[in-house]
Amino acid sequence: MNPSGLDKEIILNAAEEAIRRFGPSKTNITDIAKILKVSHAAIYRHYENKAVLLEAVTERWLSRVSRPLEPIMKENNDPEAKLRCYLKTLCQNKRSSVIEDPEMFENFAILTQNSKEALSTHVEQLFAQLEEIIRKGMETGVFETDDPREMAVTVFTATSRFHYPAFAKEWENPNIESLVNSVIDLILNGVKKRN
Amino acid sequence: MNPSGLDKEIILNAAEEAIRRFGPSKTNITDIAKILKVSHAAIYRHYENKAVLLEAVTERWLSRVSRPLEPIMKENNDPEAKLRCYLKTLCQNKRSSVIEDPEMFENFAILTQNSKEALSTHVEQLFAQLEEIIRKGMETGVFETDDPREMAVTVFTATSRFHYPAFAKEWENPNIESLVNSVIDLILNGVKKRN
Structure with missing residues (x-):
């Protein structure tokens, strides 16, 4: 060309x-x-150089993972529904990308391990979005926590099984969908305000 | 000899x-x-044969992981403290085994992946113990769930980040202890009965 x-x-x-x-x-x-x-x-x-180019490939892949989360952030629904939808989409999206193209998923997983900066920018963005949802829920009185940032990290960590590439093999499990729902239910119960 | x-x-x-x-x-x-x-x-x-012998090596390793959980099951404390202590010990124990002997930990992780039966027996035992703690908590009115077996699996899944060998590299993080505590707090909040 x-x-x-x-x-x-x-x-x-x-x-x-x-x-x-x-x-x-x-x-x-x-x-x-x-x-x-x-x-x-x-x-x-x-x-x-090659490193900079591979970093850019990784960034683009990670942005494909986070793009479907953006409309959820803009929706005007209640924080509980929003948190549920956000976590489900995050988990589902990773799962479908491994199902659609398992070899490329593995390549991207390797690239991500080598691009610590791209990965930490991506994860920081997810934390910030989760924190925003949790803060909204605190404002409307449905969620309760001393530290919304820490809660964002905790919620993300509790769903690791469903979005960390190291677990991709387990996503073939036919019960995975119901397990995702149970973990999200538990999380929502844990973050909801007690009367 | x-x-x-x-x-x-x-x-x-x-x-x-x-x-x-x-x-x-x-x-x-x-x-x-x-x-x-x-x-x-x-x-x-x-x-x-070699396969049977390696399976036995794996079983012995897995039993070293689960042995420190047995005295917790026998203690006569309240279900909330018991669940907290069980999960903390499960996570801590895996973490210290990787710190003490990282090369052998990696060998055992590979063996475990190849011994699906030994692994599933081990995991079943953990599920059964968690279910027992949750049932006790339901009896004493501190926990609430429709399905204690499913809750046991859910709780175990939500702590995956801290006990799956695939995550061992992340356990070096100096904040790991506080992250374990936050996830366990969230889980306990999620399983506790609402008044």
């Missing part, structure tokens, strides 16, 4: 294709340049 | 030594026989 038509999006798509073929550790800039029929230099104009 | 002095305990100790040296997949009966200075046949008299 004409290097002047090259943009970050096109490079990331080609990087994903290369990762699918060769795996994250064996993929290099040459493979991506070959797929796009451009020189190395054309790629380096957008990403200074 | 004289093969007549050989017993299962001695063989399991030697098997652990061989696993430490060669890893679970490369360990074979010859290595264990060499450590004990006995013939293969002497080992086969106690364990019919």
